[in-house]
Amino acid sequence: MEGVQELLELAHKPRMIGSINRSWKLKNKKFPYSCTDEEGLMLYFTIVENNFKSGFEIATAFGYSTAYLGLAFQKTGGKCISLDCYIEEFKEDFLYDENELISASEKIRLEIESGNLPVGLDMAKNIAQRLGTENVAEFRVGLSPNNVPEVIGERKIDFVFIDGGHFGEQPTKDFLAVLPYLSDKCAVLFHDRKLNNDFVEKLKSFPLRRDSLVAKASIVLRFISGRLLALMRY
Numbered sequence: 692m693e694g695v696q697e698l699l700e701l702a703h704k705p706r707m708i709g710s711i712n713r714s715w716k717l718k719n720k721k722f723p724y725s726c727t728d729e730e731g732l733m734l735y736f737t738i739v740e741n742n743f744k745s746g747f748e749i750a751t752a753f754g755y756s757t758a759y760l761g762l763a764f765q766k767t768g769g770k771c772i773s774l775d776c777y778i779e780e781f782k783e784d785f786l787y788d789e790n791e792l793i794s795a796s797e798k799i800r801l802e803i804e805s806g807n808l809p810v811g812l813d814m815a816k817n818i819a820q821r822l823g824t825e826n827v828a829e830f831r832v833g834l835s836p837n838n839v840p841e842v843i844g845e846r847k848i849d850f851v852f853i854d855g856g857h858f859g860e861q862p863t864k865d866f867l868a869v870l871p872y873l874s875d876k877c878a879v880l881f882h883d884r885k886l887n888n889d890f891v892e893k894l895k896s897f898p899l900r901r902d903s904l905v906a907k908a909s910i911v912l913r914f915i916s917g918r919l920l921a922l923m924r925y
């Protein structure tokens with residue numbers, strides 16, 4: 692990933708972190724932050740070891756986690772779609788309410804229509820090109836949950852990475868948006884779950900059928916970083 696990292700900068704001061712336990716950001720934006728390389732490797736190996744073929748990601752930011760997804764799906768012969776509404780680079784903050792989300796998304800959509808791509812989308816495409824994964828990872832602009840059905844379409848998904856808005860009901864909404872599309876064997880990974888500790892309890896309380904994902908799912912891993920949670924259905 693060195694050829695990718697030279698385009699970015701570290702999100703934290705080096706003294707706080709180990710060589711792969713560090714997040715990245717765009718050079719000219721305060722936010723968003725990426726997953727760490729350690730977490731990226733966990734995404735990579737979850738896909739490769741399970742031979743997953745069809746991935747979906749909320750959200751792209753500037754394509755750092757998508758780089759790991761792209762390399763993994765390249766290895767398995769699969770493909771993935773990454774969705775983002777680019778609110779964090781627009782606001783340069785990770786805190787926003789639903790009204791801001793909708794109004795910012797509309798402004799960003801108009802900017803895109805007039806030919807100005809979000810910096811993160813431009814970077815994500817550049818990174819994919821550097822890694823040779825441009826035919827593996829497809830980048831889409833839109834909001835979760837609103838645009839998830841049209842973006843996924845008729846596909847079945849066997850790997851999901853949920854890393855969009857981390858607060859309130861957003862992770863729950865993201866999860867419910869992808870639930871109808873999940874394959875029989877699948878994994879759904881959530882990032883920064885520590886920011887939303889009651890999320891797992893909420894998952895258990897959904898009124899879902901006994902054979903649904905949550906009823907069968909076991910929380911198989913609470914990864915080293917403590918920030919990644921995986922639900923898997925075998």
Ligand SMILES: C[S@@+](CC[C@H](N)C(=O)[O-])C[C@H]1O[C@@H](n2cnc3c(N)ncnc32)[C@H](O)[C@@H]1O
Pocket residue numbers: 723724725726727749750751752753754755756757774775776777778779780792833834835836854855856
């Ligand atoms: C932490 S960043 C994602 C980092 C990325 N997965 C990585 O590791 O490189 C969170 C991203 O979620 C996006 N986002 C937040 N709420 C969203 C929503 N409802 N729909 C789509 N994207 C959203 C933000 O614009 C931001 O780019």
